[in-house]
Amino acid sequence: MLSVREICKNLTPFAIKNVSFEVSGSQYFxxxxxxxxxxxxxxxxxxxxIRPDAGRIFLDGKDITNEKMQKRKIALVFQxxxxxxxxxxxxNIAYPLRCRSPKFQIRQRVAELAEDFAVRHxxxxxxxxxxxxxxxxxxLARAVASEPRCLLLDEPLSSLDTKSRSQMRALLRKIxxxxxxxxxxxxxxxxxAVSLATHVAVMEGGTIAQAGTVEQIFQRxxxxxxxxxxxxxxxxxxxxxEPQGQGTDTRWFTSGSPSKEGRIFDxxxxxxxxSSGGPGFVCVRSEDVTIGDTASRTSARNNFEGTIxxxxxxxxxxxxxxxxxxxxxxxxxxxxxxxxxxxxxxKVWVSFKASAVKYVEE
Amino acid sequence: xxxxxxxxxxxxxxxxxxxFAALGGLVLLFIVAPLASMFVSCSVPELAETAxxxxxxxxIWLTLWTSMAATMLFAIAAVPFSYLLARKDFPLKGxxxxxxxxxxxxxxxxxGIALFGIVSKNGVLGKAAARMGFSFIxxxxxxxxxxxxxxxxYLLNSARDGFLAVPVRLEKAALxxxxxxxxxxxxxxxxxxxxxxxxxxxxxxxRGMSEFGAxxxxxxxxxxxxxxxxxxxxxxxxxxxxxxxxxFITVCLVFLVVLRLLAGGKNNAQR
Numbered sequence: 335m336l337s338v339r340e341i342c343k344n345l346t347p348f349a350i351k352n353v354s355f356e357v358s359g360s361q362y363f364x365x366x367x368x369x370x371x372x373x374x375x376x377x378x379x380x381x382x383x384i385r386p387d388a389g390r391i392f393l394d395g396k397d398i399t400n401e402k403m404q405k406r407k408i409a410l411v412f413q414x415x416x417x418x419x420x421x422x423x424x425x426n427i428a429y430p431l432r433c434r435s436p437k438f439q440i441r442q443r444v445a446e447l448a449e450d451f452a453v454r455h456x457x458x459x460x461x462x463x464x465x466x467x468x469x470x471x472x473x474l475a476r477a478v479a480s481e482p483r484c485l486l487l488d489e490p491l492s493s494l495d496t497k498s499r500s501q502m503r504a505l506l507r508k509i510x511x512x513x514x515x516x517x518x519x520x521x522x523x524x525x526x527a528v529s530l531a532t533h534v535a536v537m538e539g540g541t542i543a544q545a546g547t548v549e550q551i552f553q554r555x556x557x558x559x560x561x562x563x564x565x566x567x568x569x570x571x572x573x574x575x576e577p578q579g580q581g582t583d584t585r586w587f588t589s590g591s592p593s594k595e596g597r598i599f600d601x602x603x604x605x606x607x608x609s610s611g612g613p614g615f616v617c618v619r620s621e622d623v624t625i626g627d628t629a630s631r632t633s634a635r636n637n638f639e640g641t642i643x644x645x646x647x648x649x650x651x652x653x654x655x656x657x658x659x660x661x662x663x664x665x666x667x668x669x670x671x672x673x674x675x676x677x678x679x680x681k682v683w684v685s686f687k688a689s690a691v692k693y694v695e696e
Numbered sequence: 697x698x699x700x701x702x703x704x705x706x707x708x709x710x711x712x713x714x715x716f717a718a719l720g721g722l723v724l725l726f727i728v729a730p731l732a733s734m735f736v737s738c739s740v741p742e743l744a745e746t747a748x749x750x751x752x753x754x755x756i757w758l759t760l761w762t763s764m765a766a767t768m769l770f771a772i773a774a775v776p777f778s779y780l781l782a783r784k785d786f787p788l789k790g791x792x793x794x795x796x797x798x799x800x801x802x803x804x805x806x807x808g809i810a811l812f813g814i815v816s817k818n819g820v821l822g823k824a825a826a827r828m829g830f831s832f833i834x835x836x837x838x839x840x841x842x843x844x845x846x847x848x849x850y851l852l853n854s855a856r857d858g859f860l861a862v863p864v865r866l867e868k869a870a871l872x873x874x875x876x877x878x879x880x881x882x883x884x885x886x887x888x889x890x891x892x893x894x895x896x897x898x899x900x901x902x903r904g905m906s907e908f909g910a911x912x913x914x915x916x917x918x919x920x921x922x923x924x925x926x927x928x929x930x931x932x933x934x935x936x937x938x939x940x941x942x943x944f945i946t947v948c949l950v951f952l953v954v955l956r957l958l959a960g961g962k963n964n965a966q967r
């Protein structure tokens with residue numbers, strides 16, 4: 335278990351204040367925050383590259399605040415490649431093994447890792463010749479080779495193209511679940527949090543504004559900042575169905591989402607996407623959800639009847655929460671609320687276009 | 697290095713460029729003319745005869761090996777020291793950096809006198825050496841000390857610049873992978889700064905080989921080639937000194953070119 339307690343570090347212009355969080359078991363912990371909020375400083379402090387001004391860090395109950403970084407059993411993967419340019423991919427992956435294992439074991443372990451991370455064909459190559467995705471996979475393989483107790487990732491997907499990104503996501507999930515490796519992943523992109531995290535912490539102004547499970551953060555953001563930052567209030571885990579027949583580019587996304595009362599509610603949404611079917615997430619921004627008092631024929635493919643359960647004034651506009659079995663948030667203007675006479679308990683229709691539903695594959 | 701890929705080189709000849717080129721030509725001529733005249737004024741039989749001269753041959757051999765040994769010996773201490781200079785801040789670092797450059801500034805005869813003070817039989821180093829059964833005065837050890845004293849700044853400065861160019865985050869990544877600081881130094885820092893270390897060593901070696909003033913004071917005998925050339929010039933005149941000089945310069949050039957090629961041809965560990 336990694337436990338970070340009241341860490342402070344002032345490193346102008348980045349400052350972190352009283353940051354505390356815990357990552358236990360094989361959690362996948364995503365630190366979400368804008369660029370420059372101090373996420374990387376926090377990671378480097380945990381890794382031991384930076385000494386904190388105050389606070390303590392524990393790993394498996396042991397205080398490692400002043401432990402030398404090579405003894406911490408924490409590996410850090412940077413956003414940009416830190417592969418050693420004078421070594422081949424093989425030697426890079428073997429680097430952490432060299433001082434611990436006999437030669438034949440190294441060969442065997444590198445072969446296993448190369449297989450796992452799909453870099454076997456690259457073992458003889460020099461890092462300069464690799465693509466962004468390839469070099470990130472090698473970096474990850476090298477980090478895993480050092481057998482850390484905890485893996486820290488600093489924006490690992492941000493410099494990759496879409497295809498390498500989904501490949502990397504799958505790899506990260508595999509490391510997390512199969513190797514039972516605790517992962518702390520820093521990013522500014524909420525889709526990474528949605529698709530990978532078991533737990534999320536949102537950083538704002540050098541502190542943690544909210545921490546919790548993905549559902550807690552995205553569906554019940556504590557502050558307006560978080561709600562704005564995470565950008566989505568409506569998101570559902572489920573499965574994208576295979577396309578049904580030719581000539582259609584909308585798919586069904588089915589979700590068994592837990593409703594407020596805890597029972598599973600079956601939700602089916604139309605999604606406009608060219609992704610192939612499979613498990614994943616869909617997100618609908620509350621700005622894209624329309625509220626009407628009758629079902630009307632529009633181009634919106636998703637229409638649900640429900641009851642208004644809450645009306646919350648947001649900084650700009652008003653957020654209306656409608657219970658359609660699960661809660662859907664819609665951001666509307668104060669004028670609309672007045673014109674439609676919206677109020678708690680009122681039956682309304684919510685609708686949104688299939689193109690407003692964003693699918694993130696798992 | 698000139699970047700010709702993005703910026704087309706100016707091929708027009710303006711009056712100002714022509715004037716600069718003329719000035720450059722003068723400087724080049726100043727370097728090349730004396731050397732060329734010395735080379736052409738030596739006949740081939742003269743050179744052949746000098747090459748057979750045992751005294752000349754042994755002096756060239758002595759100069760080569762002492763300068764190389766001095767470079768290698770001192771590199772063992774100088775390379776880690778230059779890493780420290782590149783990576784750490786410490787009190788009086790500016791002073792330390794200035795001290796390193798001192799041997800370049802002071803006259804080499806003065807450097808020889810200063811060194812003589814500590815390597816002579818009454819000096820600190822001299823006494824220690826006597827206890828271990830050797831002496832600096834008039835021995836290859838003294839020649840090496842004199843050569844190293846005047847040439848070590850070249851290696852230190854070049855290696856430091858090389859280490860400065862190694863990205864710190866590569867070293868930090870290596871540390872976070874569990875490698876000890878010594879292992880990081882040997883397997884990441886040194887290989888990546890290798891080119892600068894090598895070219896600094898070549899510079900140190902070349903500078904040590906050509907040293908005259910300091911060597912003359914500490915070890916007139918056994919004679920290194922620069923001392924031999926000076927002695928022949930004083931005793932027999934220009935005609936006898938010249939072939940030895942030409943021979944020595946030729947040998948030095950061959951070594952320098954070969955080493956440079958080796959250093960350049962070696963796959964540079966680029967970042």
